[in-house]
Amino acid sequence: MPIKHSYVDLLETNNFIQKWADSFFFQCTTRTVQESKLFPVNPYITMSYYNAWARYPEVLRKVDAAMPAEVIGDRARQVGTYVNTISMGVGPQFYLGGRQWMIDMGLLKPTDAVEDVIDVIDFARRLNMSYHRSENHIMPSDGNHKDQIHTARQTEFFEEHAIGVTPGDQLHTAFTAFMAAVSAYGFLSHCECRLSFCNHGPYRTKDGNQMLVRDALDLSECDFPWMDGSASEIEHNNLTIPVIMKDTDFKMVDDWGSFEASPSYDNSKLVAVGLFTSDWLSDGYIPVHMGDATELAEYFDDQREKMEAATADMWRMMAGWTREQMVDAGLLVYYAILKDVAHFAGVYEQSDWFDVDERTQLFRPLMNDEYGNSAIAELVGLISLSSQDRGPHRMARYSRETGEMWTSIPYSVLADDNWTAGVGPMGAGSSSLPPKTAKWTTTQGKLTQDECNAAAKAFHSAKFDLRYYDDDVWAKNNPDAEQTTTLAAR
Amino acid sequence: MTVKTQGVGPYPDKWARESATPLVERYHSAVRALAAEKFERSGMSWEEAVEAGVLLPTREELEQIEADVLAEGYRFDVSATISLKEEPDKYKPLAGITDSGEHETDEEGRPIVGTGDNVFKAPADITGTARYISDVDRVMEMLTEGVPDNTVAIIDDSGGTLTAPILGDFTAVVCMGGTVRSHLGILTREYNVPCLMNAELDGLADGDEVLVEYSKPAADAYADADAAAHHRVRIVKVS
Numbered sequence: 001m002p003i004k005h006s007y008v009d010l011l012e013t014n015n016f017i018q019k020w021a022d023s024f025f026f027q028c029t030t031r032t033v034q035e036s037k038l039f040p041v042n043p044y045i046t047m048s049y050y051n052a053w054a055r056y057p058e059v060l061r062k063v064d065a066a067m068p069a070e071v072i073g074d075r076a077r078q079v080g081t082y083v084n085t086i087s088m089g090v091g092p093q094f095y096l097g098g099r100q101w102m103i104d105m106g107l108l109k110p111t112d113a114v115e116d117v118i119d120v121i122d123f124a125r126r127l128n129m130s131y132h133r134s135e136n137h138i139m140p141s142d143g144n145h146k147d148q149i150h151t152a153r154q155t156e157f158f159e160e161h162a163i164g165v166t167p168g169d170q171l172h173t174a175f176t177a178f179m180a181a182v183s184a185y186g187f188l189s190h191c192e193c194r195l196s197f198c199n200h201g202p203y204r205t206k207d208g209n210q211m212l213v214r215d216a217l218d219l220s221e222c223d224f225p226w227m228d229g230s231a232s233e234i235e236h237n238n239l240t241i242p243v244i245m246k247d248t249d250f251k252m253v254d255d256w257g258s259f260e261a262s263p264s265y266d267n268s269k270l271v272a273v274g275l276f277t278s279d280w281l282s283d284g285y286i287p288v289h290m291g292d293a294t295e296l297a298e299y300f301d302d303q304r305e306k307m308e309a310a311t312a313d314m315w316r317m318m319a320g321w322t323r324e325q326m327v328d329a330g331l332l333v334y335y336a337i338l339k340d341v342a343h344f345a346g347v348y349e350q351s352d353w354f355d356v357d358e359r360t361q362l363f364r365p366l367m368n369d370e371y372g373n374s375a376i377a378e379l380v381g382l383i384s385l386s387s388q389d390r391g392p393h394r395m396a397r398y399s400r401e402t403g404e405m406w407t408s409i410p411y412s413v414l415a416d417d418n419w420t421a422g423v424g425p426m427g428a429g430s431s432s433l434p435p436k437t438a439k440w441t442t443t444q445g446k447l448t449q450d451e452c453n454a455a456a457k458a459f460h461s462a463k464f465d466l467r468y469y470d471d472d473v474w475a476k477n478n479p480d481a482e483q484t485t486t487l488a489a490r
Numbered sequence: 491m492t493v494k495t496q497g498v499g500p501y502p503d504k505w506a507r508e509s510a511t512p513l514v515e516r517y518h519s520a521v522r523a524l525a526a527e528k529f530e531r532s533g534m535s536w537e538e539a540v541e542a543g544v545l546l547p548t549r550e551e552l553e554q555i556e557a558d559v560l561a562e563g564y565r566f567d568v569s570a571t572i573s574l575k576e577e578p579d580k581y582k583p584l585a586g587i588t589d590s591g592e593h594e595t596d597e598e599g600r601p602i603v604g605t606g607d608n609v610f611k612a613p614a615d616i617t618g619t620a621r622y623i624s625d626v627d628r629v630m631e632m633l634t635e636g637v638p639d640n641t642v643a644i645i646d647d648s649g650g651t652l653t654a655p656i657l658g659d660f661t662a663v664v665c666m667g668g669t670v671r672s673h674l675g676i677l678t679r680e681y682n683v684p685c686l687m688n689a690e691l692d693g694l695a696d697g698d699e700v701l702v703e704y705s706k707p708a709a710d711a712y713a714d715a716d717a718a719a720h721h722r723v724r725i726v727k728v729s
Contacts, residue, residue, distance in 0.1 A: 035649050108540060180677070326570070378514050
């Protein structure tokens with residue numbers, strides 16, 4: 001029996017598979033090769049793709065049933081969390097990467113696990129459409145590399161709260177030192193991965209400057225078990241740092257939330273800065289120690305010192321890990337890239353996101369350093385796997401070569417019964433890392449997993465109820481309406 | 491290693507080709523061959539075989555694929571030092587800094603021992619002591635005892651984690667890999683620690699006094715190879 005989806009369903013799925021392939025190729029070939037003498041980075045990336053392939057269909061269906069992906073995207077636009085441009089854009093890539101390897105090894109055909117692929121892509125498509133609703137794009141590359149997540153009311157909120165700085169003053173000095181410390185801390189806590197940071201914007205400000213909104217995420221005791229203890233002194237799990245710069249054009253904010261500026265980003269051009277926290281339990285952004293410049297500067301200094309201590313502490317612990325523990329930690333950072341959707345939906349379970357599936361474990365014997373480096377290079381850079389070749393007439397978008405990164409679903413599944421539905425339920429999971437024991441740091445305090453889920457399910461917001469009015473096109477013609485006033489209320 | 495494609499896959503591929511790297515070709519073709527054998531033996535339709543999971547390799551079969559490669563005398567390139575530490579017999583030893591014995595000289599006749607791409611333009615060139623940092627033990631030593639004054643860290647890792655707890659204490663950095671966009675490049679910019687990425691070194695020894703031209707313009711990440719080569723920053727051995 002053919003698959004029970006319409007031709008249009010499959011056209012849309014394949015369209016998004018190709019869209020993600022093009023985005024990932026551009027990013028992987030214009031950014032940087034990831035490497036580390038500390039972590040076996042590419043072996044863990046490779047393993048993470050298998051874990052995504054084995055587990056995303058079930059965990060995302062569970063999330064979608066509790067809270068539809070498009071609602072999560074709407075919620076996420078109000079706060080700074082892991083449900084952001086890089087994570088929601090890259091998550092489906094990891095899943096498709098696992099599929100591509102399975103095809104390349106002859107373990108699947110492109111007609112296999114079709115229901116799974118359609119569901120995962122559909123989840124990601126709805127999530128990204130609603131998250132990027134303010135400019136009606138799905139990815140920053142759709143908008144010539146800009147990423148305006150916020151509506152005008154949110155931009156005005158940040159602009160009005162921002163505290164002015166002058167190069168060399170106390171706040172400027174503290175901010176600059178803090179950004180260096182939080183960057184090093186984020187790379188380490190994320191095992192060399194950039195997921196601790198995401199930027200969106202730029203937004204024009206009333207005085208003719210540009211604002212970039214910089215999110216630093218999962219800073220305190222959170223989902224990552226290895227941050228228990230080391231990160232206990234970090235007060236907030238997520239920090240959103242709007243920066244207003246003069247004489248700076250943020251000419252690119254890309255699909256990974258990275259930016260390029262012209263002239264180059266230079267802290268001497270910083271005009272004003274803010275600091276906020278938020279998460280999947282907060283009703284928008286909460287100002288952090290923004291009473292005045294001195295208070296904010298002292299807080300930056302305090303948190304910088306604590307992050308430097310946490311960096312040293314965590315580094316000593318990680319330096320004593322076995323290779324298997326390093327691979328597990330890194331693969332779980334990558335695989336768990338979509339984890340915050342489960343937090344929003346109130347169905348987060350640590351074992352869903354921080355266990356290595358038994359089907360992933362199967363491939364561990366292949367994961368020496370050289371194989372990991374070569375496999376990643378071929379899959380996302382060279383596009384040179386046998387399964388990626390589409391024949392001599394094909395011409396890919398950027399490379400103009402015959403290979404395409406991700407394989408689409410053959411339309412034959414609409415006409416015959418030669419297809420399979422999915423990978424089945426999640427297999428047993430395990431990890432070589434110590435289990436998580438600390439509570440989660442949230443805007444509602446330190447909570448257990450059950451308390452986190454209960455609070456997420458109980459979340460209610462009068463502003464969120466007005467989300468269909470949270471639209472600059474509507475607000476433009478209804479500036480004095482009750483809905484506009486309620487949404488703009490501080 | 492000689493590429494030895496292992497048998498044929500379990501289903502036709504009109505546009506099959508060899509993978510670009512020998513290890514991927516060797517491993518993937520071997521798994522394909524195993525899948526083909528298992529499919530043949532199963533007597534099932536393809537869809538039945540996939541759903542029953544009979545095509546998946548066992549852990550032992552995958553271990554054998556690696557063992558066969560090692561038995562041919564092949565040793566893997568290493569990235570993370572933990573890999574070499576735990577399984578030294580599987581990996582090639584880490585390469586140090588080469589010394590060809592032939593160096594160009596600067597305007598004052600001093601040997602140029604390397605060049606690299608400048609992450610940002612510093613106010614002035616820097617003279618310091620080159621200290622090679624390539625493993626956890628060296629970082630731990632500096633974390634415990636402090637980074638010596640005037641250290642120009644010579645790092646063969648473009649990541650941001652190996653030196654994360656001591657990065658801000660370096661006077662400057664020279665990285666033998668990556669690009670100006672690598673994590674180490676990003677972090678050194680944030681710390682305002684002058685840094686060269688993608689450095690090519692020849693004849694530099696641990697403890698040498700070096701002058702690095704960090705006051706030169708930053709490298710253009712989009713420059714073509716010729717333009718990039720023209721803007722390389724020099725590392726000069728001064729004693």
